[in-house]
Amino acid sequence: MDPTAAIRELFSRHGVPFTEIEHEPVLTSADAARVRGVSPDIGAKSLLLKTAEGPFVLAVLPGSARLDVKLLAQAAGTKKVRFATPEEVEQVMFCRIGACYPVGAIIGVRTIVDPTLLGHPLIEFNIGSHSRSIAIAPADYLTAAKPEIAEIRVPA
Numbered sequence: 001m002d003p004t005a006a007i008r009e010l011f012s013r014h015g016v017p018f019t020e021i022e023h024e025p026v027l028t029s030a031d032a033a034r035v036r037g038v039s040p041d042i043g044a045k046s047l048l049l050k051t052a053e054g055p056f057v058l059a060v061l062p063g064s065a066r067l068d069v070k071l072l073a074q075a076a077g078t079k080k081v082r083f084a085t086p087e088e089v090e091q092v093m094f095c096r097i098g099a100c101y102p103v104g105a106i107i108g109v110r111t112i113v114d115p116t117l118l119g120h121p122l123i124e125f126n127i128g129s130h131s132r133s134i135a136i137a138p139a140d141y142l143t144a145a146k147p148e149i150a151e152i153r154v155p156a
Helices: 003-013 029-036 069-076 086-093 138-145
Strands: 019-022 044-051 056-062 081-083 110-113 123-126 132-136
Touching (some): 003 138, 029 123, 029 132, 044 069, 044 123, 056 069, 069 081, 132 138
Parallel strands (some): 056 110
Antiparallel strands (some): 019 132, 044 081, 123 132
């Protein structure tokens, strides 16, 4: 499966506009913000976790934030979560760590987004590649990706 093509197709099918950005390869949210020339607050950091019961869940939060695993576990309705291994990321998301995308719908993975990410005119994120990103309005992201919304970041 090609996540980049699947994300483009999903957004096009929902008729939502987006801008694709090609840039030097990046591995971290800070590097992505730097090469895109934007604040890390508008970068969507996507983290794959596995619940105690077995299913994976995708946590999405601002690139400048840290995930609160207890809040994520509560939002996911589980007692415990753990970060996916690099091998699990590749098997489930068809990409490498650092290229994860906030669109679990294309792979059948429940997605939970922190509301602080959605308070900006645009959000930007990798699309399964270390050198390709998308910029999209938060409302359009919500329309196409259909994530759940819950506070999952460590409070500032």
